[in-house]
Amino acid sequence: MQERPERRVDIGPEQTLTLEAYADTIVPGEKRWPGDRAVAGVSTGGGAVAAGALELLRWDATGIHDGLEDLANLLNEHAGVYAADAGLTLDDTVPAFVALDYEDRERLIVKLTTPGHPEKDFWVLLSLFCNMAFDSxxxxxxxxxxEDGHPGLQAMGITKPDADGLWRFQEFGYGRRLADLHPDTTPTGSPA
Known part of the structure; x- marks a missing residue:
């Protein structure tokens, strides 16, 4: 079977900043540089952005890749309405969602992902992919x-494979062997 080539969708710079800010609100990380506007810097270490959330979102395997610009634009519309309702004045040199502080970003995402919100499914899906970039x-x-120091895999304590590229566990998960191997088990661990 021939492998299908991956395709990554390009999105504009404002949409990129917006989706980075969304990803950072889902799994916060530290600022990449002092003037970083998308990453709020409310956590230490790398978060979803450093874990490659935008790369994952732009990947055609997600199924949402073609709608990312529309989602980012819609998120900025929601942020503008949120800011107006809250009496906030936003910096217009960055997209509206990026201009919100972390706590307001968080409040808006909670609102968008609350059961009953008509767009909830979109925002939950976007959140799940941001988590997926970090967690897996x-x-x-x-x-x-x-090898590249992925922040999520490191945070979860995932170890590097052995020299042959396979993962083995030196200790049993429960601290003891739960059962003897079946006598017909092959050396690779497969049933005969």
């Missing part, structure tokens, strides 16, 4: 992600 590095080969 689904868009990367695991061994390479670990």
């Amino acid at each position: 590095a689904a868009h990367l080969h695991t061994a390479q992600a670990l």
Whole structure:
């Protein structure tokens, strides 16, 4: 079977900043540089943005890649309404969602993902992909992600594979062997 080539969708700079700010609100990280506006810097270490959330979102395997610009634009519309309702004055040099402080970003996302919100499914899906980039590095080969210092895999304590590229556990998960191997188990662990 021939492998399908991956395709990553390009999005504009304002939409990129907006989606980075969304991803950072879902799994916060530290600022990438002092003037970073998308990443709020409310946490230490790398968050969803450093874990490659935008790369995963732009990947055609997600199924939402073609609608990212529309989602970012819609998020900025919601942020503008949120700011007006809250009496906030936003910096117009960045997209509206990016201009919100972290706590307001968080409040808006809670509102958008609350049961009953007509767009809830979109925002929950976007949130799940941001988590996925951090928790599983689904868009990367695991061994390479670990070699490159992927922040989510490191935070979860995922170890690098053995020299042959396979993962083995030196200790049993429950601190003891739960059962003897079946006598027909092959050396690779497969049933005969």
